[in-house]
Amino acid sequence: MLEIKNLHVKLEEEDKQILKGVDLTVEAGKVHAIMGPNGSGKSTLSYVLSGRDGYEVTEGTAELEGANLLDMEPEERAAAGVFLAFQYPVEIPGVGNMTFLRTAVNAQRKARGEEELSASDFLKLVREKAKALKIDAEMLKRPVNVGFSGGEKKRNEILQMAMLEPKMCILDETDSGLDVDAMKLVADGVNALRDEGRGFLVITHYQRLLDHIKPDVVHIMADGRIIKTGGPELALEVEHNGYGDILAEVQ
Amino acid sequence: MALPQVKQDATEARLTALTMPEGGCLGSARDEALRRLRAMGLPSRRDEYWKYTRPDTLVSPDAARAAVFHNDETPMFGAFDRLRIVFVDGVFDAEASDDLTMEGVRIDRLEDICCKDIHWAKDLYGVLEARGQKPVERPLAALNTAYATDGVAIHVTGKLSKPISLSYVHKDEASDAILHHVIRVESGAEATILENGPAASRFNKCIEIDIADGGTLHHVRAQGRDHERRAATHMFTRLGRESVYKSFTLTVNGVLTRNEQVIELTGDDAVAHVAGACVGDGDFHHDDTVFITHDAVNCESRQVFKKVLRNGATGVFQGKILVKEGAQKTDGYQISQSLLLDGDSQFLAKPELEIYADDVACSHGSTSGAIDDTALFYLRSRGVPEKKATDMLTLAFLAEAVQEVEDRAIAEDIVTRLQGWLDRRS
Numbered sequence: 001m002l003e004i005k006n007l008h009v010k011l012e013e014e015d016k017q018i019l020k021g022v023d024l025t026v027e028a029g030k031v032h033a034i035m036g037p038n039g040s041g042k043s044t045l046s047y048v049l050s051g052r053d054g055y056e057v058t059e060g061t062a063e064l065e066g067a068n069l070l071d072m073e074p075e076e077r078a079a080a081g082v083f084l085a086f087q088y089p090v091e092i093p094g095v096g097n098m099t100f101l102r103t104a105v106n107a108q109r110k111a112r113g114e115e116e117l118s119a120s121d122f123l124k125l126v127r128e129k130a131k132a133l134k135i136d137a138e139m140l141k142r143p144v145n146v147g148f149s150g151g152e153k154k155r156n157e158i159l160q161m162a163m164l165e166p167k168m169c170i171l172d173e174t175d176s177g178l179d180v181d182a183m184k185l186v187a188d189g190v191n192a193l194r195d196e197g198r199g200f201l202v203i204t205h206y207q208r209l210l211d212h213i214k215p216d217v218v219h220i221m222a223d224g225r226i227i228k229t230g231g232p233e234l235a236l237e238v239e240h241n242g243y244g245d246i247l248a249e250v251q
Numbered sequence: 252m253a254l255p256q257v258k259q260d261a262t263e264a265r266l267t268a269l270t271m272p273e274g275g276c277l278g279s280a281r282d283e284a285l286r287r288l289r290a291m292g293l294p295s296r297r298d299e300y301w302k303y304t305r306p307d308t309l310v311s312p313d314a315a316r317a318a319v320f321h322n323d324e325t326p327m328f329g330a331f332d333r334l335r336i337v338f339v340d341g342v343f344d345a346e347a348s349d350d351l352t353m354e355g356v357r358i359d360r361l362e363d364i365c366c367k368d369i370h371w372a373k374d375l376y377g378v379l380e381a382r383g384q385k386p387v388e389r390p391l392a393a394l395n396t397a398y399a400t401d402g403v404a405i406h407v408t409g410k411l412s413k414p415i416s417l418s419y420v421h422k423d424e425a426s427d428a429i430l431h432h433v434i435r436v437e438s439g440a441e442a443t444i445l446e447n448g449p450a451a452s453r454f455n456k457c458i459e460i461d462i463a464d465g466g467t468l469h470h471v472r473a474q475g476r477d478h479e480r481r482a483a484t485h486m487f488t489r490l491g492r493e494s495v496y497k498s499f500t501l502t503v504n505g506v507l508t509r510n511e512q513v514i515e516l517t518g519d520d521a522v523a524h525v526a527g528a529c530v531g532d533g534d535f536h537h538d539d540t541v542f543i544t545h546d547a548v549n550c551e552s553r554q555v556f557k558k559v560l561r562n563g564a565t566g567v568f569q570g571k572i573l574v575k576e577g578a579q580k581t582d583g584y585q586i587s588q589s590l591l592l593d594g595d596s597q598f599l600a601k602p603e604l605e606i607y608a609d610d611v612a613c614s615h616g617s618t619s620g621a622i623d624d625t626a627l628f629y630l631r632s633r634g635v636p637e638k639k640a641t642d643m644l645t646l647a648f649l650a651e652a653v654q655e656v657e658d659r660a661i662a663e664d665i666v667t668r669l670q671g672w673l674d675r676r677s
Contacts, residue, residue, distance in 0.1 A: 050632050053624065078634035090629040094647025100630070103643065108634035143647075160633060 001199040002026040002049075002168050007060035009041075009048050018044045020224035021060070026168070029196035033210055034203045035235060036221035037243050042203045043087060045221075046172040050084040051077050064168055078104075079111035081167030085157040085174050092144040097156070100144045101126060105163055129162040133189050151182035158189035169193065170201045175209035187212030207239035220246055258292035261310060262390075265293055268312035269398045275365035280377035284396035287381065291388045300387055303567040303599040304509055304538040309391060309483045314427035314453030317479035317506075324671075326418070327447040327473040327501075327664065333416040334358075336403060340421060340451050341428020343401050347420075355409025356442065361402040361431065371461075372404035375433045379459040379487035383513040387542060392485040392511070395457040399431030406435050407442040407466070414443035414469075419450030421477055426451035432458045436466035436494070443658070444468065449475030449505070454482040464491040464518055470498040471661055473668070474505055478535075481507040492518030492547070499656045501665050502529035502537055503672050509538040516543070516550040516578075526555040526655035528665070530672050531564040538567035539587070545578040545611075554585040557652040559645055560596035561676075571603040574611050581606075583613035590648045591621055592641075642673040 002025065009019040018041045026032045036042050048055050049062060051074035062069045069077055092100070106116040117125070130140060133155045145153050154174055161169055171190070175183055190213050194200070202213055210218075210232065218234040219226045222243065227250045228234065238246070254262075266285075274281055293310040294301045308315055336358070337347035343360060351358040364372040377396040383389060405415060417432070428451035436442060440463075450456065462468055474482065482505065488496050502508055514523045529537045543552045558566035568587035589598035600617040622644050630640035649669060656662040 052628050052632075073637065074628060074631035075634050075636050075640075078632055084632055086629070090626050092626050092629070092644070092647060094650035095643055100633070100643075103639065104630075104633035104635055107636060107639065111634065111636075164633065 001028040002062070002064055002201070004062045005060055007045075007048070007062060008058045009044060009055050010058055012054050012056050018055075018224055019048070022224070022226060024219065024226060026199040026201055028199050030216045031194065031200040031202060031213060032217045032219065033215035033235060034201065034219045034221050034226075035205065035238055040221045041224040042221055043172055046084055046170045046203060049170060050074060050082055075107065075111070078164070078166070079108045083161050083164055083166030083169050085154075085161060085169065085171045087173040087176060089145050089153040089157050091146045093146050095144050097142055097144050098126070098140050101160065101163055104160070108164060126163060130159055132192065133159050133162070134185060135159055150177035151179065154178060154182065154186050155189070158186055162189065162193060167197065168199050168201070170203070172203045173205065174202070175204055175206060183209060184212060207235045210235045222247055222250075254290070254292045258295055261295065262289065262293045264312050265310055265394070271398055272400055276373050277365065277376055281397045283381070284377050284393045287384060288390055288393040288397060291384075291390050291393070293390050293394070300540075300569070303569070304507075304536065308481055308507060309453070309455075309509070314425065315479075315481070316424045317421075317452035317477060317481070319421055319424060320449070320475070320477040322476065327668065328416055328445050328661070330664070331414065331660065333414045333445060335416050335418060337418045337420060338401065338428075338430065338450065340423045340426035341401060341430055341454070344420070353411065353413070355407065355411050355440065356415070357406045357408070358415070359404045361399065361404060364404050369404055369406070371406060371435050372433050375435060375459055375461055376431070379461065379489055380457060380485070382515065383485070383487045383542075389485060389511060389513070391455055391483045392457050392487070395429055395431055395455050395485065399429045399457065402431040402433070404433045405442075405444070406437075407440045407468075408437045410441045411443070414445045416445040416447070419446065419448035419454070419475070421449040421451055421475065421480065424452060427453045429455045431456070434458060434460045434468070436460070436462045436468050438463040439465045441467040442469070444470045446470070446472040447475065449477035449480040450482065452480055454480065454484070456482070456484045458486045460486065460488040460496070462488065462490050462494040462496055465493045466491065467495040468497075469657065470496070471656055471658070472499070473501040473665075474503075474508060476504050478504040479506050481505070483509045485511045485513065488512070488514045488523065490514070490516050490518060490521040490523055493520045494518060495522045497524045497655065497657065498526070499652070500527040501668065502527065502531070503668060504531060504535065505537065506534050507536050509540065511540045512542070514541075514543045514552070516545050516547050516552065519548045519550065521547060521550045523551070524553040524655055526652045528557050528649045528652040528669065529566065530559040530669060531561075531566070532676070533562045533564060535560070535564040536567070537565070539570070541570040543572050543583070545572070545574045545581045545583065547578060549580040550578065551582040552584070554587070555652045555655055556587040557649050558589040558598060559592065559649065560589055560598065561592035563595040565596065566598045568598075568600040568602070568617065570601075570615070571605065572613055572615070574606040574608050574613065576607040578608045579610040581608060581611040581613065583611070585615035586651075587617045588648070589619045590645060591619060592645070642670070645673060646670065
């Protein structure tokens with residue numbers, strides 16, 4: 001599904017190397033988690049994959065089902081199946097959540113040469129998906145993320161993911177700012193989307209989220225590289241001992 | 252202080268090109284206005300109040316020619332049931348207008364108010380304009396009062412069942428029109444006035460509005476799509492106790508526009524909202540100049556102006572809130588913002604507060620900026636193409652101003668026009 005090879009990335013504005021050779025393959029149907037200390041490059045990786053400005057790829061490749069992601073505009077990546085659930089979902093005053101969702105869904109369908117969803121089909125679909133995430137009609141009417149609580153914002157991200165049905169879901173610290181109940185709700189939303197055609201890359205600081213979204217593979221990232229890869233037990237090890245031991249072991 | 256010779260000459264040159272209409276009962280009001288005008292002279296670029304907008308083409312003896320813009324679109328407000336009053340190049344067109352009778356209102360042409368003895372109109376003509384000359388001079392309004400060739404007097408005595416629509420058609424490339432309307436809204440009465448169209452190659456328009464205690468007036472205006480036209484408009488509004496005035500202006504294109512709103516809150520608990528959304532390209536120059544005087548207790552005023560500028564367009568905002576001594580519990584809000592779609596455009600803003608009461612809440616803000624990169628990326632990351640995402644954010648930027656229009660159908664029509672402007676630019 002997603003294949004990253006020797007990816008090197010630096011910030012455009014300052015000459016600072018953030019990713020220093022990331023190798024990572026996420027297979028369809030699998031959930032990979034990336035853990036790592038602050039500043040290790042986890043969020044940068046998610047931004048680079050989704051096409052945010054401000055980063056320069058100096059070496060390496062990133063492909064989704066064989067297509068070169070790095071050559072595509074953000075909207076082309078989205079249409080190809082990349083979805084990033086933001087750590088800090090953006091507030092957009094003046095744009096209704098519903099209008100936003102419908103525009104996004106139909107833009108992607110159009111880009112893929114599919115027919116656009118009719119207003120009534122769209123409405124039916126969004127109501128059904130919103131209900132599962134306990135997002136009420138009022139929240140759908142409000143401007144995108146404006147005045148939403150932290151939990152509401154994250155649920156709104158998952159709603160977008162459910163509506164867009166991407167192939168490759170990247171979740172950037174989706175657990176941050178969530179209480180236990182909200183985390184459960186978000187995790188249920190993610191788990192409902194798990195299927196054999198879809199890959200997940202879950203970025204998190206804590207093991208907590210991985211209790212709810214069970215990963216198949218766990219990677220530890222530090223200083224712009226993946227330094228260790230293992231099974232779910234690796235996350236538990238981090239939870240108990242911190243990153244210190246693993247970092248020491250690698251050095 | 253004597254008027255500088257150059258200003259005096261410019262003023263006289265302009266006056267030579269004009270003929271004052273037969274005065275009748277308005278004769279003294281016109282003469283007074285002419286005296287006011289001669290005392291202050293027409294504006295020049297050296298005047299502080301005209302620092303950001305060059306008045307040259309508005310005061311020159313002859314109007315520059317302006318091409319008439321033709322298109323097949325339904326004109327603004329075209330889909331709504333309304334009483335239509337049509338002016339073509341500044342001349343009333345009886346054929347194109349509806350019958351001017353409607354329950355709850357009496358409408359007369361300016362030229363008839365003497366023979367029909369319309370007292371209130373005679374007593375209002377030129378009065379609010381004269382009051383509005385202090386503390387800032389507005390010579391083009393005085394010129395208007397003196398030389399206006401046409402207009403209507405609208406007397407609202409009940410709650411009107413449909414809006415009154417003033418349509419200004421532009422047909423002659425060399426037209427130079429001066430219109431003056433007077434409106435009085437009686438106690439408890441309520442009306443919506445719509446204005447649309449470019450009116451003329453050069454348009455000088457003045458409306459004096461007197462709203463009695465408990466009266467309500469909604470005003471929505473669209474200034475047409477003729478790009479080469481020039482306009483200087485003034486609205487002088489006096490509000491009585493518990494009265495309401497809400498005005499919104501949409502400007503799409505127009506090489507030069509100066510819209511002045513002069514509002515006086517004279518009765519307690521009155522409410523005045525003025526808003527505007529404008530979008531312009533290239534040599535587009537748009538100036539909103541607002542002066543709101545709070546002279547009563549517990550009044551609310553609100554100014555919301557948004558401008559989208561590209562390819563070297565210029566936006567100007569001069570907005571003042573004056574809170575007089577004793578105007579306690581005043582609630583004044585003012586926001587003026589511009590969205591610059593490229594580095595060539597500019598926004599010049601002069602927000603002012605002058606407060607002599609000690610128990611008031613006044614706020615003002617003015618910003619100028621580009622499309623928010625983070626929001627743009629967020630939309631694109633969901634698959635929305637860049638142009639579409641930019642357009643969505645542009646409309647979102649304008650939304651706060653458009654929301655000031657209470658009638659949902661009209662507000663939607665406005666959004667459609669703005670969307671059209673965006674669609675024409677790919």
